[in-house]
Amino acid sequence: MAKAGGGTDTLSNITVFVGTSSADTITGGSVVCGAGGADTLNGAGDIFLYRAPGEGGDTVVALGAAKFGFQTGQFGYSATTQIVDGLNFFDAGTSHAASNQACWYVEGNALMYDSDGTTGGHAAVTIATGADVAGLSVSGIAIVDDAGQIV
Numbered sequence: 001m002a003k004a005g006g007g008t009d010t011l012s013n014i015t016v017f018v019g020t021s022s023a024d025t026i027t028g029g030s031v032v033c034g035a036g037g038a039d040t041l042n043g044a045g046d047i048f049l050y051r052a053p054g055e056g057g058d059t060v061v062a063l064g065a066a067k068f069g070f071q072t073g074q075f076g077y078s079a080t081t082q083i084v085d086g087l088n089f090f091d092a093g094t095s096h097a098a099s100n101q102a103c104w105y106v107e108g109n110a111l112m113y114d115s116d117g118t119t120g121g122h123a124a125v126t127i128a129t130g131a132d133v134a135g136l137s138v139s140g141i142a143i144v145d146d147a148g149q150i151v
């Protein structure tokens with residue numbers, strides 16, 4: 001696993017990468033965790049790993065074949081969770097207005113996460129934005145373990 005130092009880093013072609021709390025630019029890697037800050041992610045990676053909702057706010061330059069991975073426990077779901085279109089994931093063409101549980105949804109070119117659904121009191125947070133995010137489908141979302149592996 002690689003870990004960047006302080007400040008703004010630009011690194012490429014690393015297998016597992018955890019960014020800093022600052023704004024990192026990351027290209028490639030099989031598991032990429034931008035961590036805090038408004039990161040720029042370039043998706044040759046297999047998984048964009050999010051360990052907590054507060055790590056969102058990133059920009060995706062290109063999604064490629066990458067999936068968004070959300071760590072067990074931190075997003076209201078366990079390793080047995082199924083991500084289901086229309087239940088806890090809503091693509092850009094599906095209304096999420098009636099969701100009452102933790103969910104992800106695509107709005108414009110943004111992937112949003114709402115910890116208590118859209119009918120709850122907590123505001124949604126932006127996980128990532130980018131042109132490729134607009135077309136995200138349920139297959140682009142996964143629950144992952146601490147190592148970023150799909151469970």
Ligand SMILES: [Ca+2]
Pocket residue numbers: 019020021022023024034035036037038039
């Ligand atoms: Ca970062």
